[in-house]
Every structure is written in structure tokens, then in C-alpha cells.
Amino acid sequence: MKPGLFIRAGIALLLLAFLLWPEAFAPVFRPFTQNDAPPIYLQSDLMGLALNHAMLVLIAVGLGAVIAVGLGILVTRPAGAEFLPLSRAIANVGQTFPPIAVLALTVPVLGFGPAPTLVALLLYGLLPIFENTLTGLSGVDPAVAEAARGAGMTDRQRLWQVEMPLALPLILSGIRVSTVIAISTATIGSTVAARTLGEVIIGGLLSNNPAFILQGGLVVGAMAVLTHDAFSWAERRAARRAGRALPG
Template identity: 80%
Template sequence: MTGGRLIRLALVGLLLAFLARPTAFAPVFAPFTRNDAPAIYTQGDLLSLALNHVALVAAAVSAASLVAVGFAILVTRPSGTDFLPLSRAIANIGQTFPPIAVLALTVPALGFGPAPTFVALLLYGLLPIFENTLTGLSGLDPAVEEAARGSGMTGRQRLLRVELPLALPLILAGIRIATVISISTATIGSTVAARTLGEVIIAGLLSNNPAFILQGGLVVGAMAVLAHDAFSWAERRAARRAGHAAR
């Protein structure tokens, strides 16, 4: 087992141990407290907050993937090329309006809670997934497509059996980028009453307790690193399969 893999396994173990029994880590965070403040955030269950955080990110990125991949498929079909400018403009909305602005605009319509954060994360995740899928689908080797066409495959069969599998590494790379960004961005959802790990960070800021800020930030950072590694592993596997399929 490589050193990098051992480090990742240790990170997973530490993360799970901390979320399961955060009070056991009080001596680690105690030096970062001020004015005899508590070392561990106990106003909410950290494991529950982490699970809510992950669920919100997973839902938003899944929805963004469906929309972005759907748009990319549409504009790479002969009948849909005219929709490329519109699709790209929609995908760019999340980058045009920062998540905090999306929250401000959606709270009056959707109310407080996870819904505004879901919308913000969905919009913010569209662009990397759309552009990567578009690159993957439009950059396929014409010889491979011609071979698939010559074998009698229909357009739907070529898409599902040839184009998407070959473009999958790039699609996963886009989803990886969107996921890592969303894990960190979801923390701002706690400003509109979404139950995320941002609650811990905000509590630290309001009470001037660096220990809360540190533990919230470390958990979010660890989750982002692990998500990045998981998607990178999936990308490598997909790339190997795509290479075999192309041959």
C-alpha cells in the first residue's frame, strides 16, 4: 500500500472518529479557545451536520450533472447546435452571480432552509460539468464514431455505448470540480438556516472562538480532499476503460 493511500485512510479514520466522538478531541482544540470558551461545538450534532452537508452537496451536484450533461448532449447533436449559445449562457449563470447573491435572491421566493443553498450550488456547478462534457463529446476521434456508425448503431446507441463512455473521464473531472467547490461553498448555506458545517464556523465567528472555526474548516477541508481523491480514482478507471474501448 502506497504512502499516499495510507495517509488518505488515516484521514478517513480521523474524520470518522472526530464526527463520532468530537469531545474526545477537546484537548487538541483547547489551545485555540479564548476566554474559557468550549473547545468543541456542542450546540448541534457534528455528525448530523456533516451528513446534511454531504446530502445537500450530493443533491445539488446530481441535479447540476443532469442539467449540464443534458445540455451538452443536446448541443452536440446536429439538431441542437443552434442552442449552444443559450446553453452556455445558462451554464454561466452560476459564475456570473456569486452564491451569496443567489441566496439573497432566492430566499424571498423559497424561504429559509436548504432550498436556496441547493439552487446556489446547482447553478454554481453547471459550468464545469457542461464545459467538460461538451469537450468530451465534441472531441471524440471521428474514426471511432465512423466505425460505430458503420456497425449499424443508431444515434441513441452511439451516444450510450460509444460517446458517453469515451467522454466519461472528462465528465467525471467536471463533476469532481463542481463537487469540491460545492463542499466548501455549502458552508454559506448556514447563513440562511440550512443545516451545514457552516453552522460551526459561523458560531466560531460570532463567539470569537477560533476552535470552532478550525474544527469546522478542517472537517470541510477533509471532506473536499476525500471527494477529490474519490473522483480522481473514478476518472482514472474510466480513462483506462475508454482507452480499451477506443482500441
């Protein structure tokens, strides 16, 4: 096993162990407590918080990928090229309004809970996926597309059998960036009553307990690192397979 893979496997096992048996890690976090404060956050089930956190990210990034990739495909077709400025404006909305501002605007409409957080994560993650999809599809060698056309492929076949496989590494890269950002940003959802790992961090801030802040940050950080590595592996695999999409 490669050293890097061994380290990542260790991180994953430690993360799982902590979420399942947090009390066992009390000696690790006790030095960071003050005035005999509890070393482990037990007000909520940590595994449940982590799963809710991951589900919010999965739904938001999944919807964002469908929208952003769809827009990227649309504007790289001759019939949809004129919609590029509008599509880019839509993708930039999330970067124009920071997530906390989106929460402030959506809570009066959607109420407290996960819905405002989903909207914030969705909007904030559109741009990386859209721009990478646009770059990937626009960067396909015209000679390759022409060869596919000469082989008798229809427009749809060229898109799904040639262009998308070649663009997939870049698309996955955009989804990776969006997902890692969403994992970190989802913590703010706890300010509007969404059940995320931000609850642990906020609990530490309110009780002046650095141990809670540290463990919340470490769990979020570990999730982000593992997700980043998983997508990086998928990107490399897609890049190796991209050559098989070349016609002939």
C-alpha cells in the same frame, strides 16, 4: 498500501472519529480557545451537520450533472447544435451571480432553509460539468464515430456505447470540480438557516472562538480532499476503460 492511500485512509478515519466522538478531541483544540471557552462545538450534532452538508451537495451536484450533461449531449447532436449559445448562457448563470447573491435573491421567494442553498449550489456548479461534457463529446475522434456507424450502430448506440464512455473521464473531472466547490460553498447555507458545517464556523466567529472555526474548516477541508481523491480515482478508472468502447 501506497503512502498516499495510507494518508487518505488516515484522514478518513480521523474525520469519522471526530464526527462520532468530538469530545475526545478536546485536548487538541483547547490550545486554540480563549478565556476558558469550550474547545468543541456541541450546540449541534456534528455528524448530523456533516450528513446534512453532504446531502445538500449530493442533491445539488446530482441535479446539476443531469442538467449539464443533458445540455452537453443536446448541443453536440446535429439537431441541437443551434442551442449551444443558449445552453452556455444557462451554464454561465451561476458564475455570473455569486452564491451569496443567489441566496439574497432566492430567500424572499423560497424562504429560509435548505432550498436557497440548493439553488445556489446547483447554479454555481453547472459550468464545469457542461464545459467538460461539451469538450469530451466534441473531442471524440470522427474516425471512431464513423467506425461505429460502419459497424451498424444506431445514433443512440453510438452515443451510449462509444461517445459517452470516451468522454466519461472528462465529464467526471467536471463533476469533481463542481462537487469540491459545492462542499466549500455549502457552508454559506448556514446564513439562511440551512443545517451545514458552516454553523460551526459561524458559531466560532460570533463567539470569537478560533477552535470552532478551525474544526469546522478542517472537517469541510477533509471532506473536500477525500471527495477529490475519490473522483480522481474514478476518472483514472474510466480512462483505462475508455479503450474498450472502441468498436471492433
